Amino acid sequence: MRTIKQVLKDSAAERPDATVVRHKVNGQWVEVSYRQLLMRAAQVSQILADAGIRPGDRVALYRENSADWIETYFGIISIGAVAVPIDAKLQGQEVAHILTDSQARVLFSSVEFYRVIERLMGHQHHIEAIVLRDASRMQPPPPPHLGIVDYEELMAGASEKVDAPDSAFGRIDPEEESIASLIYTSGTTGRPKGAMLTHRNFVSNAEAAMQCVNVQRTDNFLLVLPLHHAFAFTANLLLPVAAGAEISLIESLRTMGENMAETKPTVLIAVPLLLEKLDARIQAAIDKSKVGGLLVKMGLGKIIAGKIIAKLGGRIRLIVSGAAPCDPDLLRRWNKMGLTVREGYGLTETAPVLTINTLERNKPGTVGIAMPGIELTIVDPNEQGIGEVAARGDNVMFGYFNNKEATDEIFRDGALLTGDLGFIDDEGFLTITGRKKNLIVNREGKNIYPEEVESYINKSPYILESVVLGYRDPLDKAGERVGVIAVPDQDAISLHKGKFYG
Amino acid sequence: MLLRFRIRTPLVCTRENFTDDQVEQLVRSEIKRMVKDISEYKRPRKIQVQFEELEKTSTAKIKRYRYAIDTRQMDA
Numbered sequence: 001m002r003t004i005k006q007v008l009k010d011s012a013a014e015r016p017d018a019t020v021v022r023h024k025v026n027g028q029w030v031e032v033s034y035r036q037l038l039m040r041a042a043q044v045s046q047i048l049a050d051a052g053i054r055p056g057d058r059v060a061l062y063r064e065n066s067a068d069w070i071e072t073y074f075g076i077i078s079i080g081a082v083a084v085p086i087d088a089k090l091q092g093q094e095v096a097h098i099l100t101d102s103q104a105r106v107l108f109s110s111v112e113f114y115r116v117i118e119r120l121m122g123h124q125h126h127i128e129a130i131v132l133r134d135a136s137r138m139q140p141p142p143p144p145h146l147g148i149v150d151y152e153e154l155m156a157g158a159s160e161k162v163d164a165p166d167s168a169f170g171r172i173d174p175e176e177e178s179i180a181s182l183i184y185t186s187g188t189t190g191r192p193k194g195a196m197l198t199h200r201n202f203v204s205n206a207e208a209a210m211q212c213v214n215v216q217r218t219d220n221f222l223l224v225l226p227l228h229h230a231f232a233f234t235a236n237l238l239l240p241v242a243a244g245a246e247i248s249l250i251e252s253l254r255t256m257g258e259n260m261a262e263t264k265p266t267v268l269i270a271v272p273l274l275l276e277k278l279d280a281r282i283q284a285a286i287d288k289s290k291v292g293g294l295l296v297k298m299g300l301g302k303i304i305a306g307k308i309i310a311k312l313g314g315r316i317r318l319i320v321s322g323a324a325p326c327d328p329d330l331l332r333r334w335n336k337m338g339l340t341v342r343e344g345y346g347l348t349e350t351a352p353v354l355t356i357n358t359l360e361r362n363k364p365g366t367v368g369i370a371m372p373g374i375e376l377t378i379v380d381p382n383e384q385g386i387g388e389v390a391a392r393g394d395n396v397m398f399g400y401f402n403n404k405e406a407t408d409e410i411f412r413d414g415a416l417l418t419g420d421l422g423f424i425d426d427e428g429f430l431t432i433t434g435r436k437k438n439l440i441v442n443r444e445g446k447n448i449y450p451e452e453v454e455s456y457i458n459k460s461p462y463i464l465e466s467v468v469l470g471y472r473d474p475l476d477k478a479g480e481r482v483g484v485i486a487v488p489d490q491d492a493i494s495l496h497k498g499k500f501y502g
Numbered sequence: 503m504l505l506r507f508r509i510r511t512p513l514v515c516t517r518e519n520f521t522d523d524q525v526e527q528l529v530r531s532e533i534k535r536m537v538k539d540i541s542e543y544k545r546p547r548k549i550q551v552q553f554e555e556l557e558k559t560s561t562a563k564i565k566r567y568r569y570a571i572d573t574r575q576m577d578a
Contacts, residue, residue, distance in 0.1 A: 087560045186559065229561060273562045323561045438566060448544050456540055460532040465556055467564050468546060471571035483548035483571030487555055488529045493520060 001394070003174050003199040004238065005078040007206070011244045012038040015217065020241060022220075022263060023067045023249040029262065032067055034244070037074065039162065042169035044075020046158040049168030051129060053106060055080030058182060060104035060127075062086040062095065062113060065227050065249055068133055068151065070237065072108050073227075077181075077199070080174040084182045084194070085228035091116060094192070096123040098184050102194055102401065106131065108151070111138055121146055176200040182401055183230055185348040194401035197230070201351040204394035206238040208371040212358045213318060213342065215267070217244040220315070222265035224250050224274060230352035231322050236269040257311065264313035272326040275319070275341070279330050282308055305337035320344060322353070325432065325451070328365035335364070343367055345432060347418055349410065350374075351395040354418075355430045366429035367422075377415065378424060382447070385423040388436055390415040421449070440470035443479030450482075457486060464489040526551040548573075 002010070011020070016035035023030055032040075053059060059076045061083055063069060076083040084102045086095055095116065099107070103126045109117060110133040117130060128147065135142065135150040142148040161167055174180070180199045184192040209215075221240045225232035240247050248263035250256050286304060295304055309316055319334075319341040326343050334341045344356035345367035354376065357368035370376045374393035381387035396416045399407035410417055421439065422432040434449035441447055450468035457466045464487045470480030520528070529551045537545045548571050557565045 089560050226560065231561075271561060324563055442543055444543070446543055453537065453540065453544050453546065456536050457533055457546075460536050462528060462532050463536075465564070466533075467556055467566055467569050469566070469569060469571050471548065471573055473573065481548070482544065482546045483550070484533065484546040485550045485552050485556070485569055485571070486529050486533060487552050488525050490525070490553075493525060493528065 001176050001200050001207075002203050003077075003176055003178070004180055004202055005074070005174055005199075007203060007238065007242050008034075008038060008041065008074055008078075011241055015244050018217070018244060019246050021067050021070055021247050021249065024251050024259075030067075037071055040071035040155070041074035041078055042162040042167060043155045043158040044072050045079045045169040045172075046161050046167060047131070047154045048076065048081060048106065049079055049172065050158070050161075051106060053079070053081050055172065055174065055178065056082065058082045058084050058102045058104040060084040060086055060099060060102065060107045061228075062088065062107060062109045062117075063133075064088040065223060066110075067249070068108075068110070069227055070247075073237075075169075077174060077178075079168050079172040080178050082179045082182050084184075085233070086184070087226060087228045088113070089226075092119060096120050096125070097192060098194075099123075099125045099127065101184075101192075102182050105129075109133075110151075111135060114138070114142070118142075118146065174199055176203075179398065181230075181233070183228070183348050193403055193406050195230075195349045196398040196401050197348075197351050198398055201395050201397060202234055202238055203242075204373060205234050205351040205353055205371075206242050208373055208395070209235060209239050209353055209356070210243060211372055212356050213320065214359060215239060215243040215245060219243065219245040219267050220263065220265045221245060221247045221267045221269065222250065222260060222263065223247050223269075224253070224256060225269060225271060225323075229323070230348045231271075231346070232269065234351060234353065235320060235322070240267075260313040260316075261311070262313075264315045266315045266317045268312075268316060268319045270319055270321050271323045272321055272330075273324070275321055275326060275330060275334075279334075305339060308337070309339070318342070318359075320356075322346065325367075331364040335362070345430065347416075349397045349416060350391055350393070350418075351397065353395070354389075354391050354393075357429075361427075361429075363427075363429045366425070366431045368430065369428045370430070376424065376430065378422070379412070379415075379417065381423070386421055386433055386447075387423075389418045389420050389422050389430065389432070391418060392416070440468075440480050440482055442481065443476060445479070448482055453482065453484070457484065461492050462489055463487070464492075522553070525553075 012034040017033050019031040020034045020037050021032040059081050073083050084104050086098055105128050107127050107130045130148045131151050133151040135148050176199050179196045181197045182194040184194050186192040221236055223236050227233050250259045322344045331341050342357040344353050346352035346354045355368040355370050377390045378387040379390050392415045419436050420432050421434050421436050422430055424430050434451040438450045453468040454466050466484050466486040468484045471483045530549050533549055557568050
């Protein structure tokens, strides 16, 4: 199997002048070719090697999606160092925990994060150098003791060295088993742990995904989700790079529609929340037009879909949803309109995709079939066949960094326990019924899946969201009862106010 | 085409805006309406109404561990 570095090198050798990244700079779209990305990555590798970074050392990457993020990542992993991507939305304590726990030696970021970084340096850390985009433009300049250096200045300094035969990029290579990313995941359960994901984990996952959704070099992937997240990283960066395809970065969520019209993407990697927002816009457009509503009722939704697809840039051929369960009604409705939407399932710890509804085999409501090379089992199934989903495969992580206890807990007989409950039908499709930790067992020993109850409650237009939880009644000896915390949708309530009057 | 009129059951409200109590009442009755068709043992016994959005992770999943049902509250 190839390393992530080899994947980039192969695509760059095959189509050096093809565009890999398209991003907006000062209101203008700028295209980066495979050759340029490889060169920039080599410069980052050189900077790090010159700073004494050795294979296995951790380098933190704390900023929003950008062309910089991508070249910096490839530069870090190309000399066998470990990238620690940090969610740009995290603040103070959370970032401090990740920097301390990972013992990162270098931090890449941009001046927008200076205030947070400045405060972080008051905590315990191992950071020796902070590389910021636009640091040289800071007024007043940052205090010297923080060790802040300007990104472009360093890149310029490294640009001549990368052509030399003994350049870091040419001299040092990562192994398949080298750790590429340390991704901190708290999920929904508290203190973040660093999942150690190797080159083999990611590349095997991207290659399996390529077989399932048939990615072509003519594809253009719209990048909306944050790259620190394993789903966006594998599906929205590594997969298109492996295929020699393009990636177009949106400027912001607000400009997404505009950016789609400008860049004409063919593939959208999404989370359900994003699809729900798009769906609400589509529904509003259909409701507004009397003809539109009528066409949908007559089963001629495809005519509407043509207009929607035109609004999405006109070339969209595939939408993949992951990271959280998507409403099957939405999936069915979109597929009926002629949009190809496929849902998948996975975990950070599995780099991340485990199952997907493929182009040919699709069953909305399930999360699809196991990808090639991935073996799924259901541990301790009940009489309905529901049990904990466990996974084996080249994509399964090495373990949690410096956390043997959590690592031992998540593996059983070499298989990774996902913590999700589900069942596999006769055709091999996996259905997730809920999280094991969330399961409520009542006094009669009956199982209640909070996610199922929530899905009913959330159908009310006046309820924004809810969380169903088990609780112990002080008078009960055993078992839990069902309770709910619900949040009203105040906008919907005030909008419909008139309708409540008698 | 057959014309049909939809008749809504009016919820009596005398003020221009809903008070928190009225919203809470609406949410409670909505929850009971929504879970009518699921098995009795799955229906929530306690309903708490909260006006702030639930805390989420960066991928918009609810941080469930932050929440617990207040057992001192009356049953639904």
